[in-house]
Amino acid sequence: MVVKACDHCHGNKEKCSFADNQLACARCRHLNIVCTVSRRHRRLGRRPAAKSFPHGIMQVWGIEDQERSKPKAQECGVSPHAPITESTSRMPTDIKDGVTQDAITAVVPPAPERLLAAPADLRTISDALRTVEDVQQFAVIHMPFMLGTTFALDCQRAVHTILRFSAPTLTEGYLAFLGLMTRHQSSLVLHKQSPDLEKAAKGLQRLRSVTVTHDYDAACALFLGQAMYVFDILTTANSSTAHSIMRSAMISAQQWYPRLINFPAMDTVIICPILVDTTECLARREIPVIRLTLPDRIIVDRYAGLCSTLLPLLYDLCALSNARKNIVNDTTSETDPGDDWLGDVEQKIKDWKPVTPPTFYTDHGKHETLIMMTQARVYRLAGLLVIHRLRFPFGVEDEAAKGLASSIFSEMFSFARSPGKDSTALPVVFPLIVAMFEVEGPGEEILGILSSFTVQGLCAAKLQGFVKQVRAFRKSGFRGTWFDLVETHLNAAMVP
Secondary structure: OOOOOOHHHHOOOOOOOOOOOOOOHHHHHHHHOOOOOOOOEEEEEOOOOEEEEEOOEEOOOOHHHHHHHOOHHOOOOOOOOOOOOOHHHHHOOOOOOOOHHHHHHOOOOHHHHHHOOOOOOOOOHHOOOOOHHHHHHHHHHHHOOOOOHHHHHHHHHHHHHHHHOOHHHHHHHHHHHHHHHHHOOOOOOOOOOOOOOHHHHHHHHHHHOOOOOOHHHHHHHHHHHHHHHHHHHHHHOOOHHHHHHHHHHHHHHHHHHHOOHHHHHHHHHHHHHHHHHHHHHHHHHOOOOOOOOOOOOOOEEEEEEOOOHHHHHHHHHHHHHHHHHHHHHHHHHHOOOOOOOOOOHHHHHHHHOOOOOOOOOHOOOOHHHHHHHHHHHHHHHHHHHHHHHHOOOOOOOOOHHHHHHHHHHHHHHHOOOOOOOOOOOOHHHHHHHHHOOOOHHHHHHHHHOOOOOOHHHHHHHHHHHHHHHHHHHHHOOOOOOOOOHHHHOOOOOOOO
C-alpha cells in the first residue's frame, strides 16, 4: 500500500481524498491552498532500524527524509515571507463571498445542528481557518475586541490572510486563544473548551523565537502577541507579565511599522498594540516601544477608535514622565522647582480633538460613533489627569483632580444612558481607573456597566484591588502619588 496523502493533510494527520481527475484534494480545495505531494512514496510497515550515534543512546530517524518531505514555498504558490504590496494590502477576497455586513451585525443563537457540526476541539490549522471563515464563529470570538460590527469584515480578512501566510508560527498560539474565547461567547456557537496551556506555551515559544524578515512576519508577530496577551490576562490571577508579551511582539516588528502603517488593511493588527503599550507605560512611567508616525490618512481603528492622533502625544508624555522619574531616582541630579516640564505636552493634549474622516458618520452606526467619541474624550481627560498627578502629590490641588475625574465619569454615564445596546467592547478601563483614584462612588457604578463587556469587565475587576490599595494609602496620610505605588502594588495589567 502506497502513501498518497498530500503534504497538508499528512502534516495535520487528517483524512485526504482526491476526486477523479482532480490534482488537489478536497480539503486543500476547500481551504484554497495549493495541494502538493512532495514526500517520497514509501510502503507502510515496520519502522526502520534506528541509527545510533557513536556515543550515548540518542538516535536519529531519517532526518534527511523529513527535510526532503517539506513542501517548498514555490510549490505552495505563496512565499512564506511575501512582502505586502499594494494589491495584498487590500487582502484576498476569498472569504468575502457570501459574507455581508448584515450577516455580522447580530450574532443570533445558531440552530442545534449547526452547533453539533462545530469542531469539538480546536486542534489543527484547518480548525483555525474554518473558525475564521465562519461568520458566526469568528464574530463570537473576536467581537469583544472591536468597537462595533462595521470593523468585523476587515478584521476577518486580515486574520485570515495572516493565518494563511504564517500558519507555522501562528497556529498553536491562535488555537489557544480561540479555545479560551469559547468560554466567553455571547451566544453558544462553538463548544466551550478549557484553556489549552500547552498550546499557549508553544505560542509563546514561537513569539520569542520569531525572526522578522518581511512584512507578513511582522504582522504575524504583532497578531500572535495580541493573542498571547489576551490569553495571559484572562487566565492568570496576576497578569503582570502580559505587558512584556506585548512589548516583545512590538520590538520584533518595530522596524517594520513605517511600512505597515501605509497599508490600511494592517490597521487592525498594528494600532491596538500601541494603545495597549502606551496605557501600561503611562502607569509605570516607562517609554512605549512605538511612537506612531501618522500616515496621510485618518485612521479609525477597531479598538483605538479615533485615538490614533492622540497616541503620539501620550508617547511624549510617557517619555517626559520616564525622564523625570530617572532624575528623581538619581540623587546626584538637581531639578528646578520652577521648571514647567509638562507645559508643552499638556497644552497639546488640551487642544487635541478627534479627527473624523468625511464618511465617518455614514460608515459607522450611531452607537459606534458615540462609543468612539466617548473613548476619545475620556482618554484626553485621562492624559490631563495623569499630568496633574505627575505635578502634584495626593493632598495638593485635589479639587482640580476631582474635577477631571468627574468629567471622565460624566462622559461614561452619558454613553451608558444612550439607547443603543449593540456594543461589544468598551476599552475605557485606563481612564476609569485613574479617575477612581480621585473620587469614590461613581466608578463602582461604571464597573457594573463594564461587567457586561467580557474582556474589559474582567480586567477592570482585577484592577479594582489596586484602586482600593491606593485609596487606603491616601486615607492613611500618604503624600506621594499613585505612580509611587505601581511598582510594589500593581500586579495586574493596566489595560486600555
